[in-house]
Each structure stands twice: as C-alpha cells, then as structure tokens.
Amino acid sequence: MDTITFVLAALATARLTRLVTTDRITQAPRGRAVRALPDGSLLAYLIVCDWCVSTYVGAATAGAWWLWGDTMTFTAVTTALAFSYVAGFLASRDGE
Numbered sequence: 001m002d003t004i005t006f007v008l009a010a011l012a013t014a015r016l017t018r019l020v021t022t023d024r025i026t027q028a029p030r031g032r033a034v035r036a037l038p039d040g041s042l043l044a045y046l047i048v049c050d051w052c053v054s055t056y057v058g059a060a061t062a063g064a065w066w067l068w069g070d071t072m073t074f075t076a077v078t079t080a081l082a083f084s085y086v087a088g089f090l091a092s093r094d095g096e
Contacts, residue, residue, distance in 0.1 A: 001065060008075070011082035013061045017054040018085070021047070 001009070019026055030047055037044040046052045061078075068074040 001069065005065065005069060005075070005078070008078040008082045009061050009065055011085045012078040013054060013058045015081040015085035015088075016057045016061070017050055018088075020053050020057065021050050 020030070033047055034044045064074060
C-alpha cells in the first residue's frame, strides 16, 4: 500500500467510523440496536465506541484494499470518504 492510498484508507476509516457511531443519519438504527440490547451491555457500548468500531471498520477497509486496492473503484470510494471526513472536520472547527 503506497502512502497516498494509506492516507485515503485511514481517512475513509475515520469517516465510516463516525457514520456508524455518531452521525445523525444513522441515529435511528443505532438507537434501535442499543435499545434492543440489555442495559450496560458491552455490545451496546461497542456500537457507540469510536475506538471499538474503528478497529472493525479499519479491518474491513484493509480487506477491501487487499481485494480491490489497485482498482479505480477503491480509489474513488476512499477518496470521496476522505474528502467528506476532511470537509466535516474543517467545518466543525470553522467557528460559525
């Protein structure tokens, strides 16, 4: 994996992790999953833990790279996710 692909994959992992754990667009399914589990469940915690989810998302991203890393599709998807993460990060620090 070259450096640019590594950075794109890492930023894509960060974006997908945020999508699973924090973003409003996934709030309803995330809430349903957490409510369906017992109070204090480690699995419920896993669903909202950035560090935990990033491990699995990172593994999936690495697997996708292993399967499709030299394709334009992998590059396009990771680039779009990386751009989304960087734009969201910068916008959250804009102060307006």
